[in-house]
Amino acid sequence: MKPSRKVVTRSPHRVVGLIACNWLQKQPIEYESQLEKRFIQKILLTQGVTEVIHQPFQIEYGDALEKKYTPDFLITFQDGTKIVVEVKPEKFIPKFADTFDAAGDILQQRNFKFCVVSELQIDINDEPESIDLLLRYAKGSFPRSNIEAVKQFISGTTTREISIKEVCDCTNSSIHLLFHLLGRRSLRFSKEISTSPNTLILGNAGGEYYDNVFIPDWLNNTQWTANSRVRQNDNGVGSSIRRSHHTPNLHVGHF
Secondary structure, three states, rough: OOOOOOOOOOOOOOOEEEEOOOOOOOEEEEOOHHHHHHHHHHHHHHEEEEEEEOOOOOOOEEEEEEEEEEEEEEEEEEEEEEEEEOOHHHOHHHHHHHHHHHHHHHHHHHEEEEEEEEEHOOOOOOHHHHHHHHHHOOOOOOOOHHHHHHHHHHOOOOOOOOEHHHHHHOOOOOOHHHHHHHHOOOEEEOOOOOOOOOOOEHHHHHHHHHHHOOOOOOHHHHOOOEEEEEOOOOOOOOOEEEEEOOOOOOOOOOO
């Protein structure tokens, strides 16, 4: 499947660009907004992701194939799971609900999961700032011997969790090396993503989390369903979009 169109061009009205992540894939990942950029950065720290493609294909639907929709991203996990993701500001989601209904039906037929993600899932506390810093260190390089020393220490731990500071102290490593390994997912956060020295990462007793694929709740909980959509705002008050039950006449385009 090829991207439906090239998007990285100069524009006075849009923020476009590329994110290079050669430790994951050769091709840089395109984005068309700051929200898309922050989504890419967050997904790059997600365990098990093996490929991220921007605007992977175009979906044609409607009685005469007169309608077209291009999703934002296709995320592939190491177990073969494929998730199609639309990144949209929360306030605009109701406007596109019918389009997402149609796309969700078609993608389900093709065994794709379909998620609609907004700033409510992407911009959590100070995560964007921490993620941006980690990915900057991920692009750097460190002596192989120093990297192996940290990995050997983690493999020899008997605890499930250990703080960044403890690892640095026990291995005589710089915190920048830990940021590098966390940014490249060689190490994994236990819970929250943070660059605080007291932040917990997984020790060897949590090793199964390095080997298995877990689609994170922030992404898994955004799966779009055809006739209802429940979201939580920052205050925990639920809001929903509900539409009448209908079965549109869909035609699958070539993608």
